[in-house]
Amino acid sequence: MLSWAYLYHFCAGIRFLLLDVHVSVSKEGGKQTALIVLIVSTLLTLAMALKLFGAF
Template sequence: MLVLSWAYLFHFCAGIRFLLLDTHVAVHKEGGKQTALSVLIVSSLLTLAVALKLFGAF
């Protein structure tokens, strides 16, 4: 369940990243690296929140 939620959240965050790239935000190489790393971090944090909710932490 967690792997599927991470895959969904990663895909969702990457979609937002590509929408920003379509508006020419961070189109250079360094900006691309930064946004890719931020997608990985944000999707991992959101997956952690889903895991905490799933296992009854809150």
């Protein structure tokens, strides 16, 4: 759970850096990037767990 929180925070930080340079600054763009952050952080967490437990 802590690794997901860290990775989510990291991905959200990148999202906010992109918002600072005016990428996807709209209500719809914000919803899309929020969903992307959630999916990417979850996939990174799964990849890290698989690597940690020796799946690859």
